[in-house]
Amino acid sequence: MATAETAAGVLDPVLAFALVGALGVGGQWIAWRLRLPAIVLMLAAGLIVGPVLGVLDPAAQFGDMLQPMIAIAVAIILFEGGLTLDFHSLSDAAKGVRRLVFIGGPLGWLASACALHFVAGLSWESSAVFGGIMIVTGPTVIAPLLRQAKLSRRPAALLQWEAIVNDPVGALAAVLAFEVVVVLQTATGAGHAVQQLAIGIGIATALGLAAGWGMATAFKRGWVPEYMKVPVLFVVLLGVFALSDSVLHESGLLAVTLMGIWIANAGLPSFTELYRFKEHATVLLVSGVFILLAAGMSFERLMILDWRALVFVAAVILIARPLPVLIALALTNVPWKERFLVAFTGPRGVVLVAVAGLFGDRLAGLGITDAERIAPLAFVLVAATVVLHGFTLSPFARALGLSAGEKPGVLILGGSRWSVELAKALEKMELPVMIADTNHARLRNARDAGVPTFFGDILSEAAEERVELMAYEKLICASENDPYNTLVATDLAPEFGRENVFQLKRVKQASSRHALPATLGGRPLAQELTFMEANAQIAGEHEFRVSTLSEEWRLEQWRKQLPDAIALAELGPGGRLHFLDPGEDPSDREGMKILSIGPARAERKNGDEAKEAKAARVAGQGNAAPVSSKGGPATG
Structure with a gap:
């Protein structure tokens, strides 16, 4: 029988799983009761049981399974995010979303890379890779914030679509930059790297769309019984993610997002039931991943950062995020108040920390020493933006008149x-x-x-x-x-x-x-x-x-x-x-x-x-006795 604690003094894996679930769901419930940002409470809970008290050490308890667990959880979160992207919900925000993705994304990549190089002091290699990941604003954070802030429809749609679509785009941007760095460091042919990237993106797109079409067709024609629809969907989702990721790392995120978008717009009669179940699963996964990532961050890794890390975070919040968004939304029908709200709302989440840690380790393996600072910088950026926007989004939206309703x-x-x-x-x-x-x-x-x-x-x-x-x-x-x-x-x-x-x-x-x-x-x-x-x-x-x-x-x-x-x-x-x-x-x-x-x-x-008497006289019935609301003659 397993003991309560291992020889290393950390919790048994089963107890660790239970603790992560209790802290994550409990934090969200307490946040709902107290009307506080749930992400902030989960982040604090993870830090307390991890670096502060040393009760939870994910790397020690879960070992080599930790990264695959987080990767699968992120894939499911992005798939659920794709399920929310019904094209009917775009309406007048469609142009703004396209600009945020196709113009704001590349500009954000450039601005983030410049902030990393000139402010944080990273090399151009690390800055290019990490800057691509930084365009991700994170549906794991945006969804709870929107639920709490109750924004008006268009700014909420802009933030939600940007977060979900840019998540796989940011991961692929990091892949592209990483492949370029590999070419420069190992003298591998540039043509081969571009070919691998194009093949990976093509296969991910084909797999995602084919899986979405196949699931929609199977559900519509009754090839899958009702009680098996969710299990089948889970299995196909995991298969698509694994196959795509085996061809090109992080391309699985693109595949599952496209799969979710296809299913969301397929008009399935059972879509509501599928989405609600996926939404419940996502609440569990978001809370669990946040607890694990916060608990896994040690003070030793954070101590390698200096004062420039704080200046870097300020530069991202005040310049690298707002400037590309304002340029992307220029000359659109989006009002200025909504542009400012979107520009100054850029919380980062799970995908940023998970992917940044992965590429930081790979860059360090290529001999780029400052890549060890990528993971701590990512965590500090996530913590700062989550706390900032968690407490300021609601009052900021109310001040701009963009809240759907301050009172219930x-x-x-x-x-x-x-x-x-x-x-x-x-x-x-x-x-x-x-x-x-x-x-x-x-x-x-x-x-x-x-x-x-x-x-x-x-x-x-x-x-x-x-x-x-x-x-x-x-x-x-x-x-x-x-x-x-x-x-x-x-x-x-x-x-x-x-x-x-x-x-x-x-x-x-x-x-x-x-x-x-x-x-x-x-x-x-x-x-x-x-x-x-x-x-x-x-x-x-x-x-x-x-x-x-x-x-x-x-x-x-x-x-x-x-x-x-x-x-x-x-x-x-x-x-x-x-x-x-x-x-x-x-x-x-x-x-x-x-x-x-x-x-x-x-x-x-x-x-x-x-x-009633006056109304009767006006109607030409002045000779008739007025009728009271009881139906009898009026008095007085």
Whole structure:
């Protein structure tokens, strides 16, 4: 039986795996709870258990398997990134993405190489190879940052596409520079090196596209059963990566990225399920790789750096990154604010550290002594950019007006009177709200009330292009169509989180014949009413009300003043909106805002009846008795 620790004083490999998983996933969960950048916490956790405490030493525990493990993890991460690159999501950002790749990439390579040579003091050989890798901005970092920052669609698309496409491009740029260095150092024929590079890129492209087409065809024609689609996809992915990498190192990254892009744009009916599983796997891999890379960095390697390393990092952040991006996006339709946001957002991630370490060792083997500084420089650059952008991207985006929503908003499906009154109450709580409906006429009351609306199917491609879903944290399905409510709630639950999707009670919900499993539909609201019951309640002189608790006026006083009110949601001082479960009491805290529904106040009733009477007279019905919202004659 394996002991808890080996003779070397480090953890058993099984315990090491468990520790990496616990730190990675735990760090992401804590970051979600505290609203902190997840990458920063994972980086800190890896440094603490690695160089600081010496508990985790990846090289000692995993040995020769460490580099293949990281390489395969990076390949899967890039494949998942390719799965997100649906050409429909580009829309008006397409020109900007092309320029960032074809113009910004080469310019970034040149600027990075100059910074490495003139600022960090590396030789031109090391600078050329490392500069190619530095154009990689890293989907492993961009994805968590975008999830947290909630950027507007176009700058988010620019950053995401640039990160994923430039990852294999940067690796191949390093391969090209390395082959040139090999020619210069070993006097190998330049023609042979170029031939090898062209063959490797050609085979990688052919393998990636062929594998993507083959998987899409097999899935569409039912050649693979549903339960085997993900395992088959994994096996093909690993095969494509290994075959391509055996021809030309790092070309496997290009192959798997192209494979993912093809599948993303193949229109597969089961694509959503495939992508969600891959997304979950990527969360595990990103966290694990970051922990391993941080834990594997020793203080001895970092100590070979001097003050010029800090100046180099500053030069990259302030010059080598922004200048090529601004030049690439010049004369495009991208607004200046978005250009500045993209230019000054360049976090580096896993691929940079992994590939830099690999080529640093190979250059050192050729006799280039300063190549030993490449890996520490890469780690310092990753750490600095991750911490910087992790804490500044959200406020920077808000300052430029490019955040999809600073406060967690609410998206309401259905333009009924109940929905409009609820939206007006939520706006009083200073929350962004939108009402969506497939019927233009049903949105009239919402438009008259000044509530933002979307006309169309919320599941359509038009909604993907026009609705900033990132701006909304909660979804309330409240249309008059129960099956449609259930469909939308079920489809968007993974995007919003199942705990944030709610639905009005279905008419036949109590019948065992029509009962649905827990996996379908949304959660019930505190007041379990059907569409008809909810709107009848509003028509029956009930209203939504927002109350704020204070030191003198607490929950007990609120209940005494509003004995018939039913609390639906609460908004804490920190801005977190929480819809209450049936029977759940709101929190009794100072500054807590309570959204409730109850009988309308007397002044509200009289005001509504006066408006109805005036409207009746304007319509030429002045001789008829006005009708109150209850349906009887109005008084007063």
